[in-house]
Amino acid sequence: MIHIILVLTGYLNIILAAAYTLTCFQLFRELPPKRSKKLFRRQERLLLYFHFFCNLDLVLEQKDIRLIYFYGAQLLFLLLVFIFYRRIYPHTSRLLTNNMMFFMVVGLVMQTRLSYEAYALKQFITVAVCFSAAMLLPFLMKRIHLWQRLTWFYGITGFLLLSTVMVMGVNLNGASNWIRIAGVSIQPSEFAKILFVLFVGCRLAQSLELKDLMVTTVLAAAYVLVLVWEKDLGGALIFFIVYIVMLYVATGRLTLFISGVLAGSGAAVVAYQLFDHVQTRVNAWRDPWALIDGGGYQICQSLFALGTGSWFGIGLGQGAPDSVPIVYSDFIFSALAEEFGTIFVLCLILVFVSCFIVFLDASMRSRNSMYKLIALGFGVCFIFQVFLNIGGAVKFIPLTGVTLPLISYGRSSVASVLLIFGITQGLVMLGRSDEETEHEENERATNKKNRIYG
16 A cells, blocks of 8 residues: 555646746746746645645655654744745745755755665755845845945955965865864855855956956956865866856956867866876766776766666655765755656756845846846856756766755755845846836836826
């Protein structure tokens, strides 16, 4: 009987995920307010159903009474967010909020399936605390107007934060980009990238003179060089891509973009020649089967998991995700594909894309050039991180060691993504406030013109 329930709920979860994904893209059309609200409520119901059936499977599979209480705590958190967040901030993006909850639910389900004590409980505490902090950001952005004056504070603080690993860094999973404080491992680059985007956005909005661009580029290059020294290939790529995209959008000069890409390609070749770990990852990507007993083992196991899951997955709790090293972080996508199936992970990718569209929409709606660039930078940072994680798991690109936002286990990663979402919600709110102000000004101008000309 339990096996039948697990099979049925497995198919049902795929249907719920597909329906949720469809509503994400329906909401991008011009819809009446009542229709939009109806779709948002449908999204929330679909997510709650998905959350319930996944946790039902986990309880039946693991037979652990603690999971029932854990589900209750998660459900309370979801309901509080759905009920109060839109009331506190009615002019933020409800789609971005719902997608954020979707990623959290998927992440907590998979972390619970892997280990309730080692991953899921710690992840949930991090989510609850950091989301509470991130909730304050839209309010602060609405009330405080000195953010653009802190340009150099962002740039210098971010660089110093990134450089702390040179003094107190520890090596984890082959990279020296961690520090340990009071027994807790923290990845400074996750928070430095937020300050980096804020710095670049402020600088490019203030001046596009050649000498100013050179100063900004030098500091951006310093960030990347520190990450290369730390052997954080994925972090270096994210910082680099974010900078050249923001630079191209701000200046409109294609030559700068092409020059940046060529310089980055040259730096990648040099890094391959200088660093053994880069050679290992590239060789494992080129032919993992030849190195299955060494550097190619992770990729081979990931590909086995992807192939095992097929279209509909083998069921939550029925796979063998522990056979993939670091499955809780770098290879969480492989575990999802194995147990939920290819259809589900394709829906997940589309939801990520819908988030990126919201970032771009926030950028386009803003009348302030600094806010426009910051929203763009966060969007590129978010979607490129998704690309690096999934691309590495499916052997599309060499492994880079980055997490899948809000789904992989990692307190620093979860905290930074929630802060990015909180800042972006503030930018959405400011953009909509600007639109309302512009609309009111146009109405006043029209009324004045009507009075003058009768």
